[in-house]
Each structure stands twice: as C-alpha cells, then as structure tokens.
Amino acid sequence: MIEFKNINKSYKLGKNNVVTALKDINIDIKEGSLVVLKGASGSGKSSILSLVSAISKPTSGEVIVDNKQISKLTDRFASEYRLNNIGIVFQKYNLVEDISVEQNVILPLIPKNMNSDLVENKVDAALEMFDIKHYKHTTVKNLSGGEQQRVAIARAYINSPKIIIADEPTANLDEKLSLNFINIIKDLKEKNKTIIIATHDPLFFDLDIVDKYIEMKNGSIV
Numbered sequence: 001m002i003e004f005k006n007i008n009k010s011y012k013l014g015k016n017n018v019v020t021a022l023k024d025i026n027i028d029i030k031e032g033s034l035v036v037l038k039g040a041s042g043s044g045k046s047s048i049l050s051l052v053s054a055i056s057k058p059t060s061g062e063v064i065v066d067n068k069q070i071s072k073l074t075d076r077f078a079s080e081y082r083l084n085n086i087g088i089v090f091q092k093y094n095l096v097e098d099i100s101v102e103q104n105v106i107l108p109l110i111p112k113n114m115n116s117d118l119v120e121n122k123v124d125a126a127l128e129m130f131d132i133k134h135y136k137h138t139t140v141k142n143l144s145g146g147e148q149q150r151v152a153i154a155r156a157y158i159n160s161p162k163i164i165i166a167d168e169p170t171a172n173l174d175e176k177l178s179l180n181f182i183n184i185i186k187d188l189k190e191k192n193k194t195i196i197i198a199t200h201d202p203l204f205f206d207l208d209i210v211d212k213y214i215e216m217k218n219g220s221i222v
C-alpha cells in the first residue's frame with residue numbers, strides 16, 4: 001500500500017551545506033498494518049513521515065501510495081491527497097487553543113463543503129469514539145495534555161483517512177495516558193487503518209500489535 005523506492009532526501013541549507021536526512025530507503029507497508037519507526041533524534045524518522053504525507057518531496061526515488069506516485073504530485077494535488085488519505089497526530093498536537101474542541105475537530109471538514117447535519121454527526125461520532133464528547137464545547141486550552149491529544153486524534157480521524165501518522169505521540173504523556181494512547185491505536189488498527197508511529201518511547205518496543213519495526217540510524221535503515 002505504501003512503498004518507498006530508493007528514497008534519498010537532502011536539505012540544502014546553504015551553498016556548500018547539504019544535510020542528508022535519508023539514504024537509499026526502501027520500505028513496503030501493507031494496508032491495515034502498524035509500523036513503528038525507531039531511532040535516535042535526527043536519524044530520519046520525521047522525514048519519512050513527511051514524505052508519506054506529501055508534506056515534502058524526495059530528492060530522488062519514488063513514494064507510492066495505493067499505486068499512485070505521490071512524490072510527483074503538485075502542491076494542490078498533494079494537499080488534496082493529504083486531506084483525503086492522511087490523519088496526522090503531531091507531538092504538540094497543533095490544536096487551535098482558543099477555540100472549542102468541536103471547532104478544532106471540524107477543521108479538516110471545512111474544505112469538503114458538507115451539509116451541517118452530516119458535519120455534526122461526524123464530529124459527534126469522532127468525539128464519542130475518543131471519549132471526549134463531554135468537552136465538545138470546551139475551549140481547548142482548558143483541557144489537560146491527554147485530553148488535548150484525544151482531540152488531536154479525533155481531528156486526525158474525522159475524514160476517515162486510510163493512513164494515520166503520529167510523530168512522538170507519547171512524548172508529552174505520562175505512562176497511564178501513553179497506555180491509553182496504545183489502546184486507541186489498537187482500536188484504529190481494528191478499523192483496518194494503516195498506522196505509522198515515529199517514537200523513542202520504549203512502551204512501543206515490545207508490542208504484539210506492531211507488524212513491523214523500522215530502525216533508523218543516520219538516515220539509513222539498520
């Protein structure tokens with residue numbers, strides 16, 4: 001479902017300063033599987049997530065999702081691809097703190113011009129699924145870290161994306177909330193979502209729900 005073929009990614013920082021983030025990466029991720037990217041800070045995990053979500057393009061090689069070469073999409077089609085296929089949970093959640101839970105979760109639906117009843121149903125279903133419906137009208141900044149993360153997950157889920165990506169999702173959570181997050185991942189897997197998690201957190205390193213571990217070191221898979 002997701003394939004990386006001979007991917008290289010470098011960032012040009014100045015005339016003679018090029019950082020190589022990924023070197024000749026080949027990955028094959030099956031639909032409905034859970035993949036954990038491990039490796040030290042700077043090893044290239046986030047660069048892989050950015051390529052899957054078409055936030056960035058490879059310097060060379062191909063990223064293929066559902067037989068489409070997404071690394072060749074123009075910016076407009078890349079945003080459309082992202083909107084329809086990818087749910088992203090960021091480490092710092094990237095919520096709009098001064099508006100309500102409902103208003104945050106609705107954001108990915110705005111470009112879709114759906115009728116308001118359908119929007120309301122989708123929002124309620126997502127808030128219910130992640131046990132945050134009782135805070136529907138609460139301003140996000142008044143929620144705890146774990147609650148904010150559930151809002152971020154509901155927002156990532158609202159468009160029913162096939163692929164869910166999470167970058168260091170438990171970095172700001174205590175162990176109990178991290179275990180709750182792992183239970184949410186189990187539920188998403190049961191819904192046949194393809195999930196990719198980049199993490200340093202040892203809680204993920206011995207989980208029977210993980211289909212594949214990919215360990216990165218200095219931009220290569222080890």
Ligand SMILES: Nc1ncnc2c1ncn2[C@@H]1O[C@H](COP(=O)(O)OP(=O)(O)OP(=O)(O)O)[C@@H](O)[C@H]1O
Binds near residue numbers: 021040041048198
């Ligand atoms: N936008 C960018 N511009 C320049 N260099 C970048 C950029 N993004 C990443 N890099 C560099 O590419 C390399 C890989 O970074 P990446 O963020 O993919 O690693 P990571 O494993 O996700 O690290 P972390 O766990 O700290 O998030 C690092 O050397 C980093 O400094």
